[in-house]
Amino acid sequence: MFETLTDRFEGVFERLRGRGRLSPREVDAALAEVRLALLEADAAVEVVGRLLDRIRTRAVGAEVSRSVSPGHQVVKIVHESLIETLGGRAVPLVSGRPPPAVTLMVGLQGSGKTTSAAKLAYLHKRAGKRVLLVAADLVRPGAVEQLALLGERIAVPVFSDSRSSPVPLVRAALRRARREGFGKVVVDTAGRLQVDRALMRELAAIDKAADPEEVLLVLDAMTGQQAVSVARGFLEHTDVTGVLLSKLDSDARGGAAISVKEAVGCPIKLVGTGERPEDLEVFHPERMASRILGMGDVLTLVEKAEQAFDEQRALEMADRVMKAEFTFDDFLEQVKGLRRMGSFGEVLGMIPGARTASADPQVIDREIRRSEAIIRSMTPAERADPKVIGGSRRRRIAVGSGTSVQDVSGLLRQFGQVRNMMKSLSQGKAMPGFPGISGFGLPGGAPGPAAGGRRRGRSPGPPGRRPRTPKKLQKKKRKR
Amino acid sequence: MSPVGWVLSAVAAVVVVSLIVWMVRSRAAGSGALPTRGRGERLDDSSRQPGVRQLGMRMQALLSRPGMSEEVWQELEEELIAADMGVEAAGLVVEAVRRTDPPGADEAKEVIRAELNRILSGVDRRLRLDGDPSILVVVGVNGAGKTTTVAKLAARLNESGHRPIIGAADTYRPAADTQLMTWAERVGVQVVRGRSGGDPAAVAYDALQAGRARGAGAVIVDTAGRFQTRHNLMEELSKIIRVLGRDGDRVSEVLLVMDAATGQNGLAQARRFVEVGVTGIVLAKMDGTAKGGVALAVERELSLPVKFIGVGEGVEDLIPFDGPVFVDALLSPA
Numbered sequence: 155m156f157e158t159l160t161d162r163f164e165g166v167f168e169r170l171r172g173r174g175r176l177s178p179r180e181v182d183a184a185l186a187e188v189r190l191a192l193l194e195a196d197a198a199v200e201v202v203g204r205l206l207d208r209i210r211t212r213a214v215g216a217e218v219s220r221s222v223s224p225g226h227q228v229v230k231i232v233h234e235s236l237i238e239t240l241g242g243r244a245v246p247l248v249s250g251r252p253p254p255a256v257t258l259m260v261g262l263q264g265s266g267k268t269t270s271a272a273k274l275a276y277l278h279k280r281a282g283k284r285v286l287l288v289a290a291d292l293v294r295p296g297a298v299e300q301l302a303l304l305g306e307r308i309a310v311p312v313f314s315d316s317r318s319s320p321v322p323l324v325r326a327a328l329r330r331a332r333r334e335g336f337g338k339v340v341v342d343t344a345g346r347l348q349v350d351r352a353l354m355r356e357l358a359a360i361d362k363a364a365d366p367e368e369v370l371l372v373l374d375a376m377t378g379q380q381a382v383s384v385a386r387g388f389l390e391h392t393d394v395t396g397v398l399l400s401k402l403d404s405d406a407r408g409g410a411a412i413s414v415k416e417a418v419g420c421p422i423k424l425v426g427t428g429e430r431p432e433d434l435e436v437f438h439p440e441r442m443a444s445r446i447l448g449m450g451d452v453l454t455l456v457e458k459a460e461q462a463f464d465e466q467r468a469l470e471m472a473d474r475v476m477k478a479e480f481t482f483d484d485f486l487e488q489v490k491g492l493r494r495m496g497s498f499g500e501v502l503g504m505i506p507g508a509r510t511a512s513a514d515p516q517v518i519d520r521e522i523r524r525s526e527a528i529i530r531s532m533t534p535a536e537r538a539d540p541k542v543i544g545g546s547r548r549r550r551i552a553v554g555s556g557t558s559v560q561d562v563s564g565l566l567r568q569f570g571q572v573r574n575m576m577k578s579l580s581q582g583k584a585m586p587g588f589p590g591i592s593g594f595g596l597p598g599g600a601p602g603p604a605a606g607g608r609r610r611g612r613s614p615g616p617p618g619r620r621p622r623t624p625k626k627l628q629k630k631k632r633k634r
Numbered sequence: 635m636s637p638v639g640w641v642l643s644a645v646a647a648v649v650v651v652s653l654i655v656w657m658v659r660s661r662a663a664g665s666g667a668l669p670t671r672g673r674g675e676r677l678d679d680s681s682r683q684p685g686v687r688q689l690g691m692r693m694q695a696l697l698s699r700p701g702m703s704e705e706v707w708q709e710l711e712e713e714l715i716a717a718d719m720g721v722e723a724a725g726l727v728v729e730a731v732r733r734t735d736p737p738g739a740d741e742a743k744e745v746i747r748a749e750l751n752r753i754l755s756g757v758d759r760r761l762r763l764d765g766d767p768s769i770l771v772v773v774g775v776n777g778a779g780k781t782t783t784v785a786k787l788a789a790r791l792n793e794s795g796h797r798p799i800i801g802a803a804d805t806y807r808p809a810a811d812t813q814l815m816t817w818a819e820r821v822g823v824q825v826v827r828g829r830s831g832g833d834p835a836a837v838a839y840d841a842l843q844a845g846r847a848r849g850a851g852a853v854i855v856d857t858a859g860r861f862q863t864r865h866n867l868m869e870e871l872s873k874i875i876r877v878l879g880r881d882g883d884r885v886s887e888v889l890l891v892m893d894a895a896t897g898q899n900g901l902a903q904a905r906r907f908v909e910v911g912v913t914g915i916v917l918a919k920m921d922g923t924a925k926g927g928v929a930l931a932v933e934r935e936l937s938l939p940v941k942f943i944g945v946g947e948g949v950e951d952l953i954p955f956d957g958p959v960f961v962d963a964l965l966s967p968a
């Protein structure tokens with residue numbers, strides 16, 4: 155599977171540590187990896203070449219500062235180039251048109267237009283606007299009913315007439331909007347292929363009738379190499395003002411975002427991140443760049459944790475982690491919560507740099523089950539204070555859990571070490587990093603390149619480099 | 635709760651994951667002790683992974699050889715990637731062709747065609763209808779085209795005299811059952827519906843009961859769209875399939891509907907959906923410019939046969955997958 159770019163680059167630059175500048179040959183070796191990463195993320199073949207040329211120009215001759223590895227340096231350049239390509243800053247929605255200001259939702263079948271229309275209406279509503287939804291998808295069976303139900307849910311009126319046709323329907327909707335003083339009108343249109351001439355002409359007619367301030371192309375984040383052709387096709391017939399990237403709550407890397415922005419120049423304005431009406435967010439280029447490069451997604455991790463863990467318990471748990479009071483019971487509870495977040499492989503994938511080849515999710519799962527069995531064979535007193543577990547208790551636990559005394563001892567020892575790490579974390583020291591997890595970065599801890607624009611602390615060292623064993627821990631080990 | 639709190643809880647979660655990974659690692663290393671290594675040493679040398687180093691060696695070998703130039707090979711590879719076949723599958727195909735040492739680009743393309751056809755051979759693409767009634771469950775991510783596929787499938791089975799009945803087990807999406815009812819009316823088959831927000835497994839079971847009572851030959855169950863990453867929803871799907879087998883019935887087919895425009899996420903989808911028992915793929919929306927190359931990557935990796943493709947918005951627009959035709963389209967310029 156995919157490893158993070160940082161990891162890959164480390165191999166390329168292994169022998170280059172300490173050199174002054176990046177030579178063209180070194181950069182090319184690294185760029186071969188970047189190419190793979192981008193293509194695996196579904197960035198269009200035609201835009202990858204151009205992107206690489208730009209990155210090459212920036213990287214060749216770039217000074218490698220003493221404090222970072224060349225691999226890290228290139229990742230930084232790639233990351234920055236991607237952010238730039240994606241538009242640098244978030245592009246706001248058009249505003250300032252006299253009411254009723256119309257937004258047209260367009261796109262392929264199944265891209266998520268109807269759901270997105272309701273979300274956008276809700277966004278406007280929360281901004282204090284009076285919104286009218288218009289169900290102008292008269293093709294797909296149930297589309298009008300779906301929008302009506304969604305409108306009901308967010309308390310936004312829905313205008314429709316299934317016996318009409320789109321152009322007169324939109325005109326009628328605008329008359330009503332003017333009469334009743336609606337500030338914003340969001341029009342859902344039927345899904346259509348960009349190569350369907352008749353339907354694209356119809357779309358152009360709707361566009362003309364609606365005179366929209368905004369035409370949003372709803373694009374599925376899972377879209378592959380077709381993204382460019384789709385965007386071009388729609389742009390040919392309507393003045394698309396922006397892209398709404400839907401279904402970003404999937405685990406698609408979303409290279410389509412780059413394809414569209416780079417090939418067509420259409421800014422990505424919004425992203426759909428879930429099934430609830432409020433799951434529509436402003437597009438963040440730096441988040442997207444990290445995602446495309448497979449650099450983990452700490453924010454998604456945080457969001458998932460939000461869904462999986464009980465608020466109060468999570469706070470208590472975090473507090474105990476900080477105070478290094480983490481017990482085996484807490485461990486069990488955390489494992490339960492993690493299961494709710496998805497498979498361990500997924501969770502691992504969201505931790506920058508943690509997804510490496512040797513961390514086989516299935517092996518991990520087996521290991522977790524074994525650990526759980528061992529812990530379940532402990533008495534409550536033992537779980538709270540593992541220090542009381544002596545030789546005979548270890549034997550009992552091993553028998554009870556169907557494991558060996560070595561397994562029990564191993565778990566106890568590792569648990570002790572983890573508590574020590576937690577202690578050093580809580581004392582404001584950098585997260586020491588765990589052996590084998592390179593590039594272990596977290597907000598507040600040691601942010602990696604994945605944290606990109608959203609890093610919160612100072613980066614103590616280049617993630618991706620093999621973590622060093624903290625001095626403190628080494629001392630403890632020697633004592634043992 | 636403050637965002638800081640959530641970040642902290644995520645930290646806690648990460649700590650646990652890390653602990654586990656670490657335990658696995660140290661077990662593999664044969665000791666529970668913290669390994670101490672020098673700074674330059676790498677714990678896992680990713681460049682030694684297949685694919686990464688291979689690429690470098692391959693280039694070396696090629697550049698030192700006359701005949702086909704590196705550019706041509708890269709172009710061929712990119713052609714396959716542009717059809718959404720993915721870097722890995724495309725690379726392996728090109729690699730296989732390389733070994734045959736074709737004299738020119740056109741010959742190379744012919745060998746690629748043969749290689750793709752080889753990948754697509756050896757699987758059974760027939761729709762299994764071996765129950766009484768046969769049970770077919772249609773699954774997929776949001777917006778893939780499940781409901782439309784269900785209707786088309788019903789039309790097909792109706793045509794061939796299987797008297798199908800549809801279970802509208804997408805109780806989540808607003809008006810999903812309305813959509814299905816409209817289609818069913820066109821096709822002329824019955825639909826068993828549940829309450830909006832109700833238990834989809836119960837609806838599926840009801841549909842099976844009704845199908846049996848009414849002497850239907852096939853029961854087609856439509857399910858709500860779900861991303862393969864949503865643990866609970868995947869569990870729900872397992873439950874639907876389990877409940878359908880409660881009376882000793884066997885689910886004949888679990889069809890994963892995939893949008894032909896899907897990129898490499900299609901592989902991730904297939905990998906996870908296979909775990910809940912998917913038996914085949916329906917490639918929807920093949921009437922656009924999308925070539926559905928990811929299905930080839932899926933078949934190569936998982937031996938999961940593509941059974942049908944959707945080619946339009948009419949009820950008759952679901953046709954059996956034809957490997958050679960698919961390959962021809964894949965290799966034709968966009």
